[in-house]
Amino acid sequence: QVQLVESGGGLVQPGGSLRLSCAASGSIFSVNLMGWYRQAPGKQRELVATVTSGGSTNYADSVKGRFTISRDNAKNTVYLQMNSLKPEDTAVYYCNADTIDYNDIYYRNLDTWGQGTLVTVSS
Numbered sequence: 250q251v252q253l254v255e256s257g258g259g260l261v262q263p264g265g266s267l268r269l270s271c272a273a274s275g276s277i278f279s280v281n282l283m284g285w286y287r288q289a290p291g292k293q294r295e296l297v298a299t300v301t302s303g304g305s306t307n308y309a310d311s312v313k314g315r316f317t318i319s320r321d322n323a324k325n326t327v328y329l330q331m332n333s334l335k336p337e338d339t340a341v342y343y344c345n346a347d348t349i350d351y352n353d354i355y356y357r358n359l360d361t362w363g364q365g366t367l368v369t370v371s372s
Contacts, residue, residue, distance in 0.1 A: 250276040251348040251361050258342060258366030265370070266332045271344030271363055273325040278351035281358065283320055283327040287340035287368075297342070300327065312338075334370045341365040 257269040273280050284299035298308045298318035306318055317330040327344060344363035349356055 250350050250352060251346075251359070253344045253346055253361055253363035255342065255344045255363040255366040258368045260369045260371065261334055262372050263335060263370055265334050266330070267334065267368060268331065269329040269342055269344075269366060269368075271327045271329075271346075273346055273348065273361070276350050276352050277325060278349040278353070278356070280322075280325050281347040281349075283344070283346045285318065285327070285329045286343045286345055287338075288343070288365075289340040292340075294343070298329065331368070334368075336370050339368060339370050341367050 251273060252275050253271055253273050255269060255271045261267050281302055282299055285297040286294050287297050288294040296309055297312055298316060300306045300318045300320050302322060315333045320327045343365045346361050347358050348361050349358055
């Protein structure tokens, strides 16, 4: 009943910037850890960044200093600001969140995924 929808992907030149957004909707009781993952063709899905409900962040070494993750708890939305983009950043980016459905009487924390948005970095 909880869904994630990503937006903001597209084609950008090396050195350029892009901002991704992901909004959670549905029968939300709470949204806890949120994050971004990416998967390039022929590669495993990898962690990009995470942010807790309190604002603590964690980044993959490959994006430190270039990407910034943030969230708006009131809107149940997480963002990924990507600067100084490189061709190796090209991938489908997926939003992820730990959520609790208010219809779940057991208050189980579920791992929810978005549909993905394609980011292509090329000149």
